[in-house]
Amino acid sequence: MDAANGAQPGAPSVEVDGFQAFLQMNAAAIVAASRTEASVRSGATVNSSNAAASSAPARSSEASVRSGATASSSNAAASSSTTAAASSAPARSSAGGAATGADAAASGTESVANASLYTPEYLGPSEREELRRFCDKQPFLYYTYGLPDGGRVQLKRAPKIEYYLLDQHGKRPLYRWGQVEDSWQAGYEMPPILRSLAECIYQKTGERVNHAIIIAYFHGTEQHAPPHKDKAHGVPVAPGVPTDMARDASFHVISLGATREFMIQKSRDVPPAPADVVWRKALASGSMLRVSARDNREYYHAVPKQPGTVGTRYSIIFRTLSTMVPVDAAQAKRINTTNLAPNPHMRTVSSSLAGFVKVKRAREE
Ligand SMILES: O=C(O)CCC(=O)C(=O)O
Numbered sequence: 365m366d367a368a369n370g371a372q373p374g375a376p377s378v379e380v381d382g383f384q385a386f387l388q389m390n391a392a393a394i395v396a397a398s399r400t401e402a403s404v405r406s407g408a409t410v411n412s413s414n415a416a417a418s419s420a421p422a423r424s425s426e427a428s429v430r431s432g433a434t435a436s437s438s439n440a441a442a443s444s445s446t447t448a449a450a451s452s453a454p455a456r457s458s459a460g461g462a463a464t465g466a467d468a469a470a471s472g473t474e475s476v477a478n479a480s481l482y483t484p485e486y487l488g489p490s491e492r493e494e495l496r497r498f499c500d501k502q503p504f505l506y507y508t509y510g511l512p513d514g515g516r517v518q519l520k521r522a523p524k525i526e527y528y529l530l531d532q533h534g535k536r537p538l539y540r541w542g543q544v545e546d547s548w549q550a551g552y553e554m555p556p557i558l559r560s561l562a563e564c565i566y567q568k569t570g571e572r573v574n575h576a577i578i579i580a581y582f583h584g585t586e587q588h589a590p591p592h593k594d595k596a597h598g599v600p601v602a603p604g605v606p607t608d609m610a611r612d613a614s615f616h617v618i619s620l621g622a623t624r625e626f627m628i629q630k631s632r633d634v635p636p637a638p639a640d641v642v643w644r645k646a647l648a649s650g651s652m653l654r655v656s657a658r659d660n661r662e663y664y665h666a667v668p669k670q671p672g673t674v675g676t677r678y679s680i681i682f683r684t685l686s687t688m689v690p691v692d693a694a695q696a697k698r699i700n701t702t703n704l705a706p707n708p709h710m711r712t713v714s715s716s717l718a719g720f721v722k723v724k725r726a727r728e729e
Pocket residue numbers: 579589594617626665666667679681
């Protein structure tokens with residue numbers, strides 16, 4: 365384990381400083397926002413010692429998930445007087461705390477379908493940029509997908525990299541969405557930049573996410589996500605398909621870079637009939653979309669092909685998984701370097717490196 369960034373040896377390198385600040389600022393703003401909301405609801409003023417004393421997380425059931433975005437940096441700066449103790453206390457949830465119109469309007473958050481939420485400016489410009497740079501450096505994989513006839517295919521429509529948090533027994537979460545068993549060990553422990561975001565999600569929603577997949581949409585039509593449901597307990601899936609996400613868990617999508625449209629729809633049709641479209645949105649860079657467990661159960665979601673898209677979109681999808689397995693470090697090392705997807709953002713580096721190697725060889729000969 366690399367003490368500097370909390371990742372295993374060989375894990376992609378990370379920059380962290382800005383995000384530690386991001387977490388601190390957002391945690392402060394979240395507590396401040398929860399105080400405001402609590403006082404609005406109860407008519408009482410909640411003082412900072414109450415906030416600091418509060419160690420109970422917001423409840424994770426859908427009914428109690430509160431509205432609103434993690435505050436933007438500017439909001440956070442405004443509440444920078446909040447104490448460090450208060451900053452570490454998760455936002456409290458009032459029972460049944462659905463978004464009020466005023467809360468949503470104040471934070472720019474849009475309520476979507478059934479308790480899903482879209483927050484366009486979840487990240488400030490510098491966090492957005494730092495996270496995008498982090499994504500640019502990732503060694504994305506083409507996962508091998510198992511076909512119903514027993515065949516295997518490299519899944520080029522969604523180059524991915526996985527990150528996870530270990531549990532107290534040293535086990536890692538496993539999310540099976542169709543990849544072959546060889547890939548179940550793929551991924552790395554979360555570096556601080558992702559841990560910070562996981563912590564922000566906990567502060568806001570009470571959900572202890574333990575897994576993140578980053579997907580690279582390098583190209584508007586080569587990379588896409590067909591309509592599907594995430595595989596959570598209670599979601600109707602085909603017989604034999606495992607459901608590794610916890611029951612009642614939402615999933616949380618941070619978008620970076622080029623905008624791609626995200627669809628929530630009633631059918632699997634591509635494109636869906638207009639009457640089947642529940643919600644569609646070009647997800648802004650730096651935004652957060654929380655798709656509730658209910659919306660995942662009842663609807664499909666998709667990122668359609670989008671001809672003419674300029675630039676890369678990354679999505680970071682945080683989930684709470686309940687299937688935990690022992691880590692097999694040797695298999696992880698093997699699979700993390702198998703079927704690497706060509707990453708256009710690394711091309712300059714690799715071509716100049718290749719040039720350097722060529723020149724060096726020529727000099728040595
Ligand atoms: O990339 C996205 O925004 C969504 C990806 C997705 O639907 C999924 O991983 O289940």
